[in-house]
Amino acid sequence: MITLENITKTYGGKTQVHALKGISLTIEDGEIFGIIGKSGAGKSTLVRCINMLEKPTSGKVIIDDKDLMTMSDSQLREERKNIGMIFQHFNLLSSRTVFGNIAFPLELVGASKDVIKKKVADLLELVGLTDRQYNYPAQLSGGQKQRVGIARALASDPKILLCDEATSALDPQTTKSILELLQDINKRMGITIIIITHEMAVVKEICDRVAVIEGGIIKEEGRVVDVFTSPRSQTMKDFVKSVINMALPDGLTKLGVTDQPAPDRDMLVRLRFKGAVTNDPVVATIVRKFDVNVSVLYGNIDYIQDEPFGYLIVVIIGDMETQAKAFQYIKNLPIGSEVLGYVPRNN
Secondary structure, three states: OEEEEEEEEEEOOOOOEEEEEEEEEEEOOOOEEEEEOOOOOOHHHHHHHHOOOOOOOEEEEEEOOEEHHHOOHHHHHHHHHHEEEEEOOOOOOOOOOHHHHHHHHHHHOOOOHHHHHHHHHHHHHHHOOHHHOOOOHHHOOHHHHHHHHHHHHHOOOOOEEEEEOOOOOOOHHHHHHHHHHHHHHHHHHOOEEEEEEOOHHHHHHHOOEEEEEEOOEEEEEEEHHHHHHOOOOHHHHHHHHHHOOOOOOHHHHOOOOEOOOOOOEEEEEEEEEEHHHHHOOHHHHHHHHHOOEEEEEEEEEEEEOOEEEEEEEEEEEOOHHHHHHHHHHHHOOOOEEEEEEEEEOOO
């Protein structure tokens, strides 16, 4: 387990920059944990504090009940063997082959040639690069370079793998293949993976939980599906918009939506679902229970970690009192809901 307790990081002298402002997080063994934030939010500083490449100004970094902040340099070097790291720009040695890059950390600890040969061969098979072992980085695609970086990070058999914007330099198809590889490594080897990213699609694809960082502060955290479907911070709302369009479709904005009810207007409502409730006949129940008409204008269903979520935009058609009663009923259901406005009847 990784526990961060009130981590702060300050740079500079008279003109100080507070990169991290009291970060506290708990990351469970074996999970894939995402830390998402915009540029300059402090996410890369945070991940470098986890392996102490950046020493926090204050706080505790506890891994398996050991506080890295209290360790000597030699103890810290030993502990870092349990923490692998991959980077956005790969950081491969251009003068070494794929085999040589993966072997490098093993050579540093004095492993025998036989041990290195066996270990590198196993890692090459794991990342699907057995046929590329004698190539140099310049001969590889971006995705292949990142696979080498992953294999190199795994050479010391780490318990934790830190991924700092590991897919940011890759195209969408290659990103998907790298994420699938990381997910496979997590399942096969039980390694805890921490993914630092500014891409919501990455978090949505493979993370179990996510923390949102903004201005050096954790704004919210939780299961990805919960944070995704009910974002509280503006940062997360912006990220959600990048992968799912929650705005009113253009056709609806032309209906003359206002924020005030009126006898000749009907209620425009957005419903948000997740989990098993996605299959519940909510609209049919409202129609039957309140003797109103409900027009479905727009909807979408997607999945996060095999859990369904989605939303509908509907118009509740009836007199003002019945509309209010129907919406009050909706608010008591285990779904999200909000009134988007009111539209003229018969449009």
